[in-house]
Amino acid sequence: MNSKRIAAFVATVVIALGVVVATMPFLLSSIRLGLDLKGGFEILYVAEPLEGQGEVTHDALVRTAQSLERRANQTGVEEPDIVVEGKNRIRVRIAGVTDEAKVREILKKPVQLTFRSAEGCKDAGDYCKIELLGTDFKEGAAKVVYDQLNRPVVEIEVKDKAKFADVTRRLVGKPLAIYLNDELLSAPVVQQELTDGRAQITGSYTYEEAKQLADTINLGALPLKLTEKYTQSVGATLGQRSLEQTLTAGVVGSILILVFMLAVYRLPGIVAAVSLIVYTWALLGLFVLMNATMTLPGIAAFVLGMGMAVDANIITYERIREEIRSGKSLLSSLKAGSRQSLRTILDANLTTVLAAAVLYYVGGAGAIKGFSLTLILSIAVSMLSNVLFSRFLLYLLIRSNLWKKPEHFGVRASEITDLKAADSEKRKSEARRLVRFDFVRHRNRFFAGSLAITALGVATLAVFGFNYGVDFKAGTSLDVVVGKPVDKAKAVQLLETAIGERLKAQPTIGGVNGERVSARFDRVLSSEEINRVKDAFAKEYGTNVAVEENTVDPVIARELGRNAMIAVAIASVGIMLYVAVRFEWRFALAAIVALLHDAFIVISVFSLFRLEVNLPFVAAVLTIIGYSINDTIVIFDRIRENLRFAKLRSFDDLANLVNRSVWQTMARSINTVLTVLFASVMLLILGSESIRLFSLAMTVGLVAGAYSSVCIASSIWILLKKGSIGRSPAAKPETP
Structure with missing residues (x-):
């Protein structure tokens, strides 16, 4: 016994687990939770000029995003995540919102830049008269320059010189306050009448402050209208429960x-x-x-x-x-x-x-x-x-x-086999006993079973098609969770009263105790309609009502559908190329057929049982494509290893090699799938209802992947390989 090794093992484990126990509370408290766990919303805005003129530039988008962030911060939310996407889009993610309707209303208002004077105002220090609007300024003309003392100032230029001259003449010696919406940014004093349409705003600015003021004026010169195209909203109570x-x-x-x-x-x-x-x-x-x-x-x-x-x-x-x-x-x-x-x-x-x-x-x-x-x-x-x-x-x-x-x-x-045993026949018989079932011999049965499933899937898709969710079909989906069981007839009445029309699709009642109402609408509901739905259920069942909303505009729905197909295609081709490089083209072709087989089984199950197809479903399919090939690679790697020592004289030799490779890796194939299945099935049974269909797709895909890896992929490879038997150079004699 080596006591030093034991001591090293014990010390390593104790130190590692000690660090885990000591720091885990801090890590758990420091994790930044998303809106679907903390409550909040995600909105994808499409921007366009407010007055239908001008062009949406990247700078205008960035300035608008900065304005949204300032407005979000003023509402008291923590760490709003606001990013510019593409040529005309801004995505906003805000978690931990207490009054979602108020925040969304504030964000969607167009930016309004005004220059105001105190003329006619009753209260001292109040600027009530609007002298100039943001649209009076030339687009993108505001910039930071330096005066003679090398101090940063903001240079501006207006469109109407005469109007600007009149304003500055009346206000010489008086402040002309700059407001963004109702926020006072600065109140510079007019020094003289300006007739050329240009001016400099001076003050004790740092460069960053001057740059921010110039950006704000440019933002006001081309205010953008923001239209909600994609919305996901989760109530705080529902997020905590999930x-x-x-x-x-x-x-x-x-x-x-x-x-x-x-x-x-x-x-x-x-x-x-x-x-x-x-x-x-x-x-x-x-x-x-x-x-x-x-x-x-x-x-x-x-x-x-x-x-x-x-x-x-x-x-x-x-x-x-x-x-x-x-x-x-x-x-x-x-x-x-x-x-x-x-x-x-x-x-x-x-x-x-x-x-x-x-x-x-x-x-x-x-x-x-x-x-x-x-x-x-x-x-x-x-x-x-x-x-x-x-x-x-x-x-x-x-x-x-x-x-x-x-x-x-x-x-x-x-x-255990005795390495010193001289009886090679004994070792060969042990190798033969390893093959408990001849997968290659029964390959046609497996092919027939898979073809039957494929035919059923094609028929199902032809008859039923997909039950698309709003991610791909457009519209609004609402999940309303209350603190007590809900009567379906009552839920229908409340929904129809709130939106002012009859439902085209009946809502479903779910949850542990029937406290969750799921409704799908083929049009985009307004925020006012959604608020009326929440108020109606709160009035009927009490204030403990949580709402999860998913709204997708038709343009975004088409884009999401196209991206989903592109993602599946790219992943499939990428995996096929990788396997072709690491192994050979026959392995790659067999692997991709098995992958598509797995994905199609999941698709067929969802079509047959009319389960909703949405973005999480696509995530599950891509995960299946990426993961289910693991077992296939394990088997293929063993086939490749055994090929190095095999001399293949006939198809039977090849079949024996494949069968032995499959059985040598059988425990690996089963156990690796089982561990992920434990996690997937627990998510399906105990997890949030929001990811239940995702978990179901993963579970079905894992089972299909295990089957295809063992029964389909290697059998396809042997059919592709059998034509080359005898043409390759002789290898070393086969050893069991």
Whole structure:
């Protein structure tokens, strides 16, 4: 026994867990919650000139965004997220709003710049007479210059010189106050009559202050009209409930994963449990360090990421157990298993990162970006915690010589092959016993089953089509949650009274106790109509009413639909090219067929049962495309490895090689899917209703992916490969 190794292991674990316990409360309190967890709204505005003239420039958009941020800050909200997108769009995300209607009303008002005097005002110090409007100034003419004393001043120019001359003549020696809406920015004194239409605003300005005033005047010279094209709104109560439900699902899913790893892998399972705890801490720390926003789909990605994080451990541990069964020592098995599994882990994770990156850049909505960002970060962190850290701990345990029995690694003594055995036939018979079922022989049955499912899916799509949500169909969706069960007839009455028309689609009643009303409208409801809906339910069921709103303009709906198809296409082509480069074109073609097979099964299920197709559904499909190929890559990597030592004289030789490769990786394929399924199913059962359909799509896709990896992908590859048997140079003789 090596006491130093044991002491190093114990010290490492104690220090790591001690740091986690000591800092976790701070990390949890520092996480920036998104609007779907904290309550708030996200709006995509399209900007156009207020008076229909002029051009929307990037500078005008930036100045308008800055004005929106100032107005949002004045309402008392924390950290508004306001960004310019494209040529004429501004996206606003504000969390923690107490009076959403008031804030939205303030934001949508056009910017009004006025120059006012005190003439005719009753109160001293009041500027009530509007002398000039922002539109009286030339667009973009305001700029910062320096006077003779090298002080920053603001130079302006008006369109009507005569009007400006009249104003300045009357106000010589008097202040001409500058207002943005009702906010006083400055009150410079008119020094003289100005007849050339130009003036300089002087004062004790810093350059930044002068630049801000010039930008404000330019903003007022071309005020922009902002039209809401996409809106997501979540009440604070509903956000808190979603947070609690999803965290519960995450905790239960994590416990199931830990118990599974301990039960199956014994000693390495303990290492995996410690690594998973460190992984969770590191990912939270990275979120705090980046000041990233945690959204509801982001938590879902976090929970799913826990299942994916242990995949690297499973792939490594299964390879180590395989080396132990071959008769190698524990240390030799650790070194060989770690070396052989690293390439597979990298290939499998990079394909998921590729799909998540495509989703991040094409997804659009903040919640979807939050999901994809969390998924990317979780994979990056898991590569460090569950590969480097986990292997380091396992190395310390094995070198301690305290645990020498194969049973500590989940390997029975009867499973171990004697490397010194001279009877090669015995080893070959053991290899043959590994193949418990001939997948290649029954490939036509698998193909027939998949074709039948595909035909059913095509028929379903032809008859039913998709039940598109407002993300792709346009309109408004409302989810109203009250504190008691809701009668459907009463809900219909309240909705129809509030919007003043009959409902074209009946609302659905959901929630744990039937307290959630979900209604879909094929037109965009105004903010006044939505407020009337909330007031109607509050009057009927009490004040504890929370509303979640999703409104999408037809233009944005078409754009989201187009982006969804582009994202799926880019991810599929990217993965196919990656597999082609890392393996060969036959592997790539077989992998992409299996991926499309998985995606189509999910699509068919949603079409058959009339489940809503929205942006989270697209996120689920892309995640399935990126993740379900992991098992396929594990199998293909083993086929490629076995090909190096195989001499293929006939199709039977190739079939035996494929069958053996599938069975050699069967435990890996099943266990990696199971860990993610634990997380996905818990999100489906215990998670927020807002992500329930996403979780269902993930669950169906994971099962379909496991089936296609084992039964479809390798069988397609063998059909593509069989024509080349005998044409390649002879390799080394096959060894079992």
